[in-house]
Amino acid sequence: PHDDAPDNDVAVVGMALRVPGAVTPDAYWQNLRDGVESITHWSVEELEGEGVDPELLRDPRYVRSSGVLDDVAGFDAGFFGVSAKDAGIMDPQHRLFLECAWEALEDAGHTAASFPGSIAVYAGCGMNGYFIHNLLTNPDLVKSVGMFLLRHTSNDKDFLSTFVSYKMDLKGPSVNVQTACSTSLVAIHGACQSLLNGECDMALAGGSTINVPHRTGYLYQEGEILSPDGHCRAFDAQAAGTVFGNGSGAVVLRRLQDAIEDGDPIHAVIRGSAINNDGSQKAGYLAPSVEGQAQAIAEAISVAGVAADEVAYVEAHGTGTAVGDPIEVAALTQAFRQSTDRKGFCGLGSVKPNIGHLDTAAGVASFIKVVQALKHRELPPSISFERPSPAIDFDTSPFYVNATLRPWESDGPRVAGVSSLGVGGTNAHAILEEAPPREPSGPGRAVQLLTLSARTPTALDAASERLAAHLRAHPDEDLCDVAWTLQAGRKAFEHRRTVVCRSIEEAAARLETPDKKSVSTGKVAGPSVSTAFMFPGGGAQYPRMAAGLHESEPVFRKHLDRALGVLADRWQLDLRDTLFATDDLEAAAARFEAPGTQLPAIFAVEYALARLWMSWGLRPNALIGHSMGENTAACLAGVISLEDALGLVTLRGRLFERTKAGGMISLAVPADEIGPYLSDDCVLASVNAPSLCVVSGPVEAIDGLEARLAEEGVDHHRVKIAVAAHSPLLEPILEEFGDYLRSVTLSRPEIPIVSNRTGTWLTDEQATNPDYWVQHLRHTVHFADGIGTLLETPGRVLLEVGPGKTLGSLSRQHASVQPGQAILSTLRHPDEHVDDAEFIQGALGRLWNAGVAFDWEEFHAGEDRQRVSLPTYPFERQRYWIEPGRARYESAERERPIERLDSLDDWFRRPVWHTAAPPDQAATADAPARWLLFVDAAGVGSELARRLRAGGHEVVEVREGDAFYRFSETEYALAPEAGRDGYDALVKD
Template structure:
């Protein structure tokens, strides 16, 4: 497909994400590498070879790590993870990864359906064989954890997917049928995004028995369509794809791997020799139907990924059916190539269809068809001569020049056939290269996971330096779930990002809050400078609109344009602007303007304060943010304030690093304290000459004193003559009740809603000392607040960190660079946004985009922290002459390390090397420490119910992965053990072992007292 109009796209579905775990390949990328390298990844198992019984085939498509799972990530206890079928666990992880790879791992994804299936693996029987060792596990729990009924709904529950969730079971065609059902659901509007696939995971390696003419290859190699073929080889695999209507995918910037043009499913019915036999009629019909749905001619298909099991009956019938559907090769420019992935990895049963589908998608996407291994000469039972097909024996480029179209075939024992038609994706324009700084986010449920996520992202960007950083930022911002432990970097290129991600991480904090309480702190005059926020004014429309709004509102009263002062373009203009900005008449409205525009920019990004405060002049921007003053009125009031202050006798202010009581002893009569910013941070104010003289005297004495860039003596008796005029200016303006809490920098207390509207409040504010240190004392009373310095400069962030009560627990954020700092304003601002996000704020990341539409791209997925959870096989396999045809699962002995992770005791003599054997009389889950009898019993019960050998008395039930069913079991245990009435609600209320044990002891004491009273009466 080179171009599709909107009408043509209505019946097309895009493949936007793929994840899989295959023999020899932990992911799709390695899988594709193996295919292109002609690698067979079936494992030869020498320990399974038995010269006395050569009929047992020592080969299998082994999947690594089938027992490993991150139970804590999904909120499961160790016991729940242990008894849950590994197929369902791996499907859950892969579904999570697939959504992340598709860029839809965030919680605001479209309505998503789930269509998956699993194979049989005997795990439920293995669990039931160990039930005597798991006293809190019953039959219902086993069924819930292992029955295929729950494969789809388990994914929907844990990933919060609200579309249809359906488990599909059609044997070998399961996962391709799942893809078909997902396509139908998308086209019917039942969901907007769909996860589809399947898993066959055999946790204990089987030993397959060869039977002449059967399905198992004697030598452990699958030779599909070859003259020497004599069967297949079994394998474990998991495959999951994410699908979306093509029009939606293109509009939303999804990466489209390929397009599903059409699909069909049917059943052979009785048109075959027996229930397990295949049928030419049924298979041919399903292919023809798929072609009709896709609206294609068979001659357009360049490749078919066949079911291709290499069996004596299956291959000839499949090719005969395909020949009926495709017709002869007459009229074709080139033969249609055919192949089978089973020659590489084996037959993955319920996952076979989606595995072939993923291979075909990759072939269509990259224009390369991998080789079908072991093919030397055609199977004489297959009539290739009169067909359209040629077995693809070597990797080769796509054989046709037109749009690449492929078919995928899957056939199930029992007769359910599926066929899907794939086409290459339409051309998608690349995103424009990133032109500025980008905010990259990673997170984890634990600090270690967050660091691992940063490392993986760094490795990926280092390996793919051409990655558009804007696309990466968009994917990480909107396409991931944001967990509690967070890291971010701001970078302007991939190398910058790699360096920042590899830098030592900040000390881990408590993690993000569920909803951060942002306090916007607005500084006063002093940090203003020529060109401040020019980068934001030029590059962020929301900032520009807000600044234009207030600059236009005050232009008449000022007599000049604030923008000419803030953003001069020539040297001559800069000289004039610098002179004006140094005056209080221009400096104060300039500071207000950039603070207001910054507030509006953050608001457009979804970052709004829970409370506000200001320092001197900053109180006006704070009041405006709280809705007391309208923006135009506020800046006119600030300009009038600056005009009035400019009319008082020449004054100045100086910072003195001493406590207030010591400063008061040093002051001459004409200088007063203008601000107390902390226990050792004061500002003095008065006539300019006196302030300069005092600052020099203090410096000569070795004390720290510095004259500030403020050409007035605010907060001093010098302002008394202008207070009446200022009060009249305030009274002339409309004032509303604040919509946010306002913290006064005059009193250090929260302002009364009526008081902040009165002129008396603002006159007092201008005349009396600023007591910002006391305001910080108030803010520090709630350590979870995030304190945001709204700039310009970083004055308040510095004062906050220098305050004696600051202990590092409060998050302090700055949004602007220091005037002397050579740093990008955008970079500092984005870093501030990252800091707020890291503490739990919820930016609107879509609004954060600034340089055109961005695409979702494949990036590293969540770094699961897996532990081993696997029940041993109930019966080891021993080949004998009477061994039944059905293979019996085989398990390696479980070490003490594994037993600890699973919560099961090890078998006698199975201790790991160097580890002491467990005492035979110590049940699983018994804590090592001694406790009072009731608490010891409760700890043991919690350990057995949850699968953890060491539980702290203060651990919470839910924190350990427990649920209401666990609570019911524990309540029943407690009632039976202590002969008391205990309900599940008691366990849920008193969740820790310590509190639950205390409850039992209290009820036991009450029962004893009542019994004693009854006996005496």
């Protein structure tokens, strides 16, 4: 733990929002510092087009202004796994907050799946006008879905937080907060308390308000809080009311110590917060209270452990009302005067003149404004302010209205406060401080791999464009941190792209103009991917194979050095000059032709490469080797120890050098047609592919076969080897080879191995029998059959772990290979002029594109990495919106807003009873009939049923219940909210 981080400090590590005029915190900040008013002022024609009652528009009191969002109907339902039907039903407040929650977590550089602790959600939303105006006015929808499901499909305040927890798989506390206008700041306070109490390790907090009908104005009423002209003028002499707006916002919080240790992007620090309620000590339930507000502010300052004169800026609730603003400034002054007498030192502002009053989202909008001000070290202007309200005594207060953009000068850490006040008296105040200086990131690999993914190809392209633009705008970003954040801080989706690069400039360029060598794109075949390692045998070696990895990858270097050390100590074989030759590569290649040098070198490199892949979290599901490569597979699977395996391949190579000179030839002939080319001398050494075999034998016999093949026009080539492997020429060395095997311990494989001898899975009995390995040396390699066995698992990824690309090439010739199936190499071909580090990073990227999972923490083991804020997921929003079932102004009398009547004569009504003749008693005396009555709970229906029965009629009563139930032949219950199921059962019965 960092001792310099107080235990009660909370870091703001992620944030996201949707407010009028901005869909990102950066765009929001730009508008704030530029003094932009994002309130929309409508024309009559525009509002008529939105369906506003023309009669209402003609009312001189109607104000054609509001703070709206550009795409309130949009939602990426597919991304969140929501059906189109449910998306249309969902409250847009819930939809927007879900998007903000996702973006905020991405901004923090974390995913729910990889975060080791619990993540809480504290949030609230406003009244669901969409439910009232759009859903309930569609009786067919209500009937088909049912009221229960209609309400529970994210259409109630109770479900905002829990729906986010469900969709994002968050298992910490999930609490819905409802304190009216202070909801989202109270939610932030609750999240802080949950963190500090140890109930969670990360918390999402915020709020959402979407007014429906959305694009509309309002009817001004004298004496209420709304502005008469559509402008909000907080603290100004002309302040006459507020304008309501729409928005959604979420922040991600962590304990400061944890955030520092994990290298999170800390935007700001919450030093302390407090909430309370006014109680009854005020003019009325809806009225604000100086005492209540002052107590909450003073408590927050005390909890934060700062002096009031350290607070250089306060983001006020600032509604721009003639009553509310003076009371708020008086409360702030009272709280500050408990510890300072200074005057005019603290800036005061309000975001409501910019975006309107966002109701339940107002607090988080103010909070993010303060975070951005601290982060950018600037005080944004509080707009629409010309001269102070005469009802506010600024001259003797600690405050001045910050009406212009100015640098935030400070001798110490910058500190600010933010207030949010709820109708009903719940007050909230938080003290924020700028983030502590960030420790510089440590060094990383020179070559980096950027990973991007999305639900769709178009979203993947959009993500690439966003990242390229971000890197262009931030050329000083640490490339290693960018790579780390993308790898560990983003959920991996099915459509993927990776970029190998060495600099920010190169990364941006390759994102903008992809090339196949450095940029790869793929799609994951399924939910889980099986991977097989393939180990080459003799002949694949070349000088300096993997030398670049020995320089750049500590894990590879450790395992290769260990193997080379064993060879030097136990077998007096020093391979370093040959493996890492920097000059006279031809001489090194010549030394590699000796099997006693070649085979141990290949084995050591393969073993170290496999250990490198495994250290990155790639655990192979199967192993296969070609000839000597099966020895490497056996070692990796735990059949034989590293030391004993090194001895085995060294002995194998040295024994080869004692055999009679031989040769091998590869020919394009299927195994079932190879017979005419075989003899006692020329034997089938291996079946490498369905139409590719290798024949082995004495030099003279191989020379003769080569001439015959040329004469017959059979495609062939001579293998560059002086040993007749897998032929009778090896008989003289088998006994000594077997003696060595019988002297070591052989165990059952811990990873499944495909056998060269059988082309199918190696059994425990075979693996632990020395004779199996002797016969493996002598007899035919059935590699093609082995690949067929591996390919019985659809989509299995084949990774060649060793020098060259031969096994991959052979595998692709198999008929079972699917289009686009990933068959990859770890090391470059000797003729390829590419850095080893770049090549393996490219292979890593293609493996990830295919769906192979990696442990990115282990990939960056030993590095000091920091998460950075990067562009978030590019949601592909579509319109999901159920229109109201009838015109809003179908009945002007019914739809007209509630308004105060100016004349007292119109205020009251009294009931008047009129005399009428009794109902016709003969109405029930008709011929008996069968009646189906849906009866009420008040008894009226039951009384009618009684009278009908008395008149000889047959009556079936149906009353409301929790489910369909048959009490008797004449009495039933059903649940209306269950839809037509109950009615169908009733009719059927």
